[in-house]
Amino acid sequence: MTITSQKTKLRHNTVQGACQILSSGSHASWRSIKRCRRCNQIKSVLEFDKNYPSKDGHINICKTCKSVYNKKYSQTEQNKAAHKRYNQSEKGKERYKRYSIRHPDKIKAKNVVRYAIRVGKLSHPNTLQCSYGYHPAEQYHHHKGYTPEHWLDVVPTCEKCHKKIHSPTLLRAVYKL
Numbered sequence: 646m647t648i649t650s651q652k653t654k655l656r657h658n659t660v661q662g663a664c665q666i667l668s669s670g671s672h673a674s675w676r677s678i679k680r681c682r683r684c685n686q687i688k689s690v691l692e693f694d695k696n697y698p699s700k701d702g703h704i705n706i707c708k709t710c711k712s713v714y715n716k717k718y719s720q721t722e723q724n725k726a727a728h729k730r731y732n733q734s735e736k737g738k739e740r741y742k743r744y745s746i747r748h749p750d751k752i753k754a755k756n757v758v759r760y761a762i763r764v765g766k767l768s769h770p771n772t773l774q775c776s777y778g779y780h781p782a783e784q785y786h787h788h789k790g791y792t793p794e795h796w797l798d799v800v801p802t803c804e805k806c807h808k809k810i811h812s813p814t815l816l817r818a819v820y821k822l
Contacts, residue, residue: 679703683710750791757796758785770801777806786810 680687682705693703694711706714718724731737745752761767770782782801789795802810 679705681705681707681710683707683714751787753793754787754791754796758787758799761797767797767799773801775803775806776800777802777810780805783807 677690678687679690679693679701681693684707686707688707690701690703692707692709693705694708695702696704699705704711732741758767762769767785770784773782774780775782776786780803783804784802784807785799786802786807787795787798788800789798
């Protein structure tokens with residue numbers, strides 16, 4: 646990195662530098678920049694999620710830092726305990742009840758797969774590789790649907806690939822919605 650690019654980078658990352666950049670003909674205003682309290686960098690407010698009760702209408706952590714934090718937190722025991730508490734609460738039980746009423750075919754298919762794993766007809770997905778990537782599998786995907794004749798037509802997937810499969814944009818592309 647050259648000395649001029651180091652100075653430019655330093656200038657962009659300070660309040661004075663942001664002021665110089667804004668006064669140098671940029672169409673932005675003071676309200677369009679903000680400092681992330683995690684990475685301590687000055688960024689556009691477009692890089693912050695909205696939070697209407699706050700003074701400027703945005704949270705004080707940029708989307709990138711928030712994403713990293715959420716990924717780390719989702720792996721912690723504290724998060725797992727919170728999910729367990731919620732699932733055992735009245736609200737969690739009611740939510741599961743509504744889901745099972747709306748999707749009885751999915752519940753039955755999932756239970757048949759669990760039983761097949763327990764009796765040895767299917768191997769546990771953790772012992773297999775994801776069918777869509779090079780990751781270890783974590784779950785099975787009912788790729789042909791949830792009708793009784795396809796209950797055991799499953800492929801091992803990792804959680805990341807399984808979410809991609811069910812993402813609305815991919816579903817629209819596949820079914821041309």
